[in-house]
Amino acid sequence: xxxxxxxxxELFKEFGIKTPPSISSKDIEKGRKxxxxxxxxxxxxxxxxxxxxxxxxxIQKCSSDDEFELKYPQLLxxxxxxxxxxxxxxxxxxxxxxxxxxxLFLNRSKRCYTIIASSEGGVEIxxxxxxxxxxxxxxxxxxxxxxxxxxxxxxxxxxxxxxxxMLQKLSKLTIEKEAELAEINPLAILKDGTLIALDGKVxxxxxxxxxxxxxxxxxxxxxxxxxxxKSGFSLVELEGNIAVIGNGAGLVMSTFDLxxxxxxxxxxxxxxxxGATTETVYEALTLISKMKRVTGILVNLYGGxxxxxxxxxxxxxxxxxxxxxxxxxxxxxxxxxxEAKEMLKDTKTKMFDSIEDAINGVVMEANK
Amino acid sequence: MTDIYKILRGQKDAxxxxxxxxxxxxxxxxxxxxxxxxxxxxxxxxxxxxxTPGKGGQKFEDKIPIYESVKEAVDAxxxxxxxxxxxxxxxxxxxxxxxxxxxxxxxxxPEHVPIRDAMEAIELAKKKDAIIIGPNTPGVIVPGLIKxxxxxxxxxxxxxxxxxxxxxxxxxxxxxxxxxxxxGQNITIGIGGDPVNGTRMIDAFDMVKDxxxxxxxxxxGEIGGDSEEILAxxxxxTGFKKPIVGYIxxxxxxxxxxxxxxxxxxxxxxxxxxxKISMFAKANIPVAKRPGExxxxxxxxxxx
Numbered sequence: 001x002x003x004x005x006x007x008x009x010e011l012f013k014e015f016g017i018k019t020p021p022s023i024s025s026k027d028i029e030k031g032r033k034x035x036x037x038x039x040x041x042x043x044x045x046x047x048x049x050x051x052x053x054x055x056x057x058x059i060q061k062c063s064s065d066d067e068f069e070l071k072y073p074q075l076l077x078x079x080x081x082x083x084x085x086x087x088x089x090x091x092x093x094x095x096x097x098x099x100x101x102x103x104l105f106l107n108r109s110k111r112c113y114t115i116i117a118s119s120e121g122g123v124e125i126x127x128x129x130x131x132x133x134x135x136x137x138x139x140x141x142x143x144x145x146x147x148x149x150x151x152x153x154x155x156x157x158x159x160x161x162x163x164x165x166m167l168q169k170l171s172k173l174t175i176e177k178e179a180e181l182a183e184i185n186p187l188a189i190l191k192d193g194t195l196i197a198l199d200g201k202v203x204x205x206x207x208x209x210x211x212x213x214x215x216x217x218x219x220x221x222x223x224x225x226x227x228x229x230k231s232g233f234s235l236v237e238l239e240g241n242i243a244v245i246g247n248g249a250g251l252v253m254s255t256f257d258l259x260x261x262x263x264x265x266x267x268x269x270x271x272x273x274x275g276a277t278t279e280t281v282y283e284a285l286t287l288i289s290k291m292k293r294v295t296g297i298l299v300n301l302y303g304g305x306x307x308x309x310x311x312x313x314x315x316x317x318x319x320x321x322x323x324x325x326x327x328x329x330x331x332x333x334x335x336x337x338x339e340a341k342e343m344l345k346d347t348k349t350k351m352f353d354s355i356e357d358a359i360n361g362v363v364m365e366a367n368k
Numbered sequence: 369m370t371d372i373y374k375i376l377r378g379q380k381d382a383x384x385x386x387x388x389x390x391x392x393x394x395x396x397x398x399x400x401x402x403x404x405x406x407x408x409x410x411x412x413x414x415x416x417x418x419x420t421p422g423k424g425g426q427k428f429e430d431k432i433p434i435y436e437s438v439k440e441a442v443d444a445x446x447x448x449x450x451x452x453x454x455x456x457x458x459x460x461x462x463x464x465x466x467x468x469x470x471x472x473x474x475x476x477x478p479e480h481v482p483i484r485d486a487m488e489a490i491e492l493a494k495k496k497d498a499i500i501i502g503p504n505t506p507g508v509i510v511p512g513l514i515k516x517x518x519x520x521x522x523x524x525x526x527x528x529x530x531x532x533x534x535x536x537x538x539x540x541x542x543x544x545x546x547x548x549x550x551x552g553q554n555i556t557i558g559i560g561g562d563p564v565n566g567t568r569m570i571d572a573f574d575m576v577k578d579x580x581x582x583x584x585x586x587x588x589g590e591i592g593g594d595s596e597e598i599l600a601x602x603x604x605x606t607g608f609k610k611p612i613v614g615y616i617x618x619x620x621x622x623x624x625x626x627x628x629x630x631x632x633x634x635x636x637x638x639x640x641x642x643x644k645i646s647m648f649a650k651a652n653i654p655v656a657k658r659p660g661e662x663x664x665x666x667x668x669x670x671x672x
Contacts, residue, residue: 002624049624050623050624051623051624051636081622081623082622106483106563106564108563108564108592108593108594108595108631109568109570109593109594109595109598111487111490111564111568112487124636125636126636126637126638138484138487138488178482178483178484180483180563181635205482205483205484205563205630206480206626206630207456207480207481207482207483207562207630208482208483208484210457211482234626234627234628236622236625236626236627236628238622246537247537248535248536248537248538248628249535249561249590249627249628249629249632250533250534250535250536250537250538250539250561250588250590250617250628250629251535251537251538251541251617252627252628253535253590253591253617253618253621253627253628253632254538254615254617254618254658254659256618256620256621256627257617257618257619257620257621257658258658259620260620261619261620261657269621269625269627269628271628302537302540302541303520333541333544354660355658355660356658356660
């Protein structure tokens with residue numbers, strides 16, 4: 001799960017990591033109350049599950065009711081990189097002396113957690129040259145290691161102590177919540193010498209959700225994504241008009257790449273899982289039927305042991321039940337494909353032997 | 369490093385045939401485990417025992433004995449290979465049972481295993497000098513000899529190309545293309561789509577690279593992590609000279625979205641297709657634009 005800033009900060013607070021005073025809301029009525037409680041001036045920050053919102057104008061200063069009435073609705077209705085605003089965070093401005101960087105992240109290749117710290121913060125860490133990196137096994141950070149990291153990024157005395165405490169708390173959060181990434185960027189040193197988390201990003205391991213009921217409140221899934229999950233599918237929604245369906249994440253990604261290469265705009269990445277049956281394909285079409293912007297469906301299945309006739313049956317049922325009336329372009333690898341083609345002869349489903357031909361067909365249809 | 373070929377195909381007999389190594393199936397009575405146990409038997413895999421706690425003493429398909437624990441199964445059969453079909457939340461327990469009992473190659477099929485559980489199992493495997501393939505892998509196959517996995521049999525044929533793949537269906541698709549083009553496979557290994565893999569790309573490469581029968585390699589990667597980049601650097605450092613062709617899925621995927629696999633996510637530039645493709649280029653590995661192009665590029669490499 002990719003937590004939004006305000007959710008990450010709730011976790012920070014729970015683990016005793018300092019953050020500026022802030023309140024989150026999802027509508028302007030609540031926002032007005034929050035504004036009164038917090039008091040001007042403050043910043044309005046859009047909450048989106050994607051980086052780069054500052055540059056996109058998603059963080060605005062606000063110092064009066066008039067400004068608030070103008071900016072709050074603007075920010076609530078904005079989209080950044082295709083992501084709609086999920087919530088708004090009002091936050092008191094901090095008196096910043098210096099910005100640092102700190103994160104604990106799962107180094108996948110080394111199969112261990114890694115501390116990354118830097119005396120430069122507030123920018124993307126990849127663009128920072130001076131990084132301190134420490135491997136810490138399953139994520140536990142002892143005081144000595146934390147102290148060494150603090151010293152390496154130039155912190156001493158009270159600031160070193162505060163940093164050690166903050167890093168150890170971040171480590172506890174990472175382990176207990178099974179995070180793949182817990183990042184504080186920027187970690188600010190305020191004019192009065194206090195260390196504070198100005199922004200936060202936490203990604204947890206979706207596969208451990210079953211033992212983290214307490215994190216379920218942070219789940220920001222669309223209705224369609226929830227339905228897909230119930231069916232055992234994985235779905236990513238996008239803004240295009242071609243629904244891309246397949247079995248196996250790699251194959252669907254590959255199909256998605258080719259659609260985009262050929263000038264098509266995918267509306268979905270829909271992986272129905274390793275196998276493919278009449279039921280799973282019918283369920284996938286049911287999900288797609290709820291997306292009004294879709295004007296063409298592309299299906300790429302590698303069956304191996306699947307009979308293509310059982311999949312063709314799903315298309316026929318979908319047309320018979322008036323579930324869909326848009327054309328389907330399908331490439332089904334598996335046995336009995338001649339029969340499947342015969343079955344689909346008088347429907348709006350076209351079967352192809354090569355995925356390239358199916359993609360050309362669906363892109364032409366969708367771009368009509 | 370533990371020799372995967374030695375574990376999978378053992379010694380040749382007087383007629384030059386490899387011995388059939390015994391295999392245990394953990395979770396053999398489940399719907400998925402039993403279906404695939406049958407398919408593996410059909411392929412010729414020598415399944416000697418199943419494990420399902422609570423069903424010890426019964427028989428699978430009236431012939432294969434089922435045991436309460438891997439320990440019992442290993443004691444009775446001497447098997448060093450096990451394939452696991454238990455639900456993700458029971459994976460760590462099943463893996464510990466296997467590794468503590470002397471299993472040297474554990475093929476971990478379950479998807480959705482928590483990362484911390486996978487990390488713990490991998491730590492134990494290191495201590496026991498054992499190999500874990502997966503989790504979330506289609507498994508491993510030496511065509512014509514042994515299939516320890518859930519891959520369909522049809523795409524694969526005997527030959528001299530090793531295929532390493534993060535994705536299952538792309539492994540089938542590309543192996544099928546290779547087979548059609550006359551490139552049979554010496555071994556194919558499913559790395560798995562999770563963020564943390566028991567056998568990483570670089571480990572799989574090291575396992576297969578010195579096999580005298582090997583003529584070429586195909587690496588099927590996808591967005592997420594940096595295992596392709598690390599492999600490319602390793603290929604440069606070791607001066608490996610046999611032809612390699614790559615494919616990377618997810619070039620057009622949006623950032624910060626998990627694309628089906630738990631591990632398929634781009635964070636900033638970390639895990640991006642551009643980063644992988646440019647490292648492959650440095651290592652002189654051509655990258656196919658589409659799965660169908662892999663065999664074509666390989667033919668070009670083999671003839672140059």
